[in-house]
Amino acid sequence: MSLSERLRAQNAADWDAAITHRFAAELGAGRIDPAVLRAYLVQDYQFIDRFVALLGAAIASADSFAARLRLSRFLAMITSDENTYFQRAFDELGVPEAERTAPELSETTRAFQDLMREAAESRSYAQALSVLAVAEWLYLSWAERLDGPKPESFLHAEWITLHDNDYFRGFVGWLRGELDRVGPAEEAACAALFGRAVQLERRFFDDLYR
């Protein structure tokens, strides 16, 4: 088994709970409570902020120009397409400016921010990849599992399409390949970060239904 496959298997309980979560099912059916989606997107926008910083750290610590290019193109995509989704969704849901830029953070969002800061400050490409790989691969996995027609509202449909498309699938496959290539030299640190990230992904969804 590859390192990425082994790490996923070691965290199967939280991984499977996250990718089969009620959140994904309700989103896929277009039947999510607007208050739940609103709360999710407000916290997630703060997640994305630190995620972009972590991606920058991966670009800086990568061991090849090819990797820097690929990560940079991805960074350009999420700071354009994905950012406009958030802005349009916030408009649709009536989220005021203060909540877009400086909401009260949940404990889980804070823990995620700390994890991403730690991975970035390690200055290790392998450790940055361990957290990035979870955030990308786990989202691809829940989005790919949804079947049936896309929900009507762009709020639901675009959040699925952003995570279930051929470009993204290719990127996740490449990220896993990078982790499989450089991770084994720092396996204990990578496994610890990967496991914490999977737990937090699950908690991020669970928090919405408490």
Ligand SMILES: Cc1ncc(C[n+]2csc(CCO)c2C)c(N)n1
């Ligand atoms: C808590 C949380 N974890 C993972 C993602 C997924 N994600 C974050 S940035 C990015 C890049 C392009 O969409 C992806 C897939 C998320 N949104 N929120």
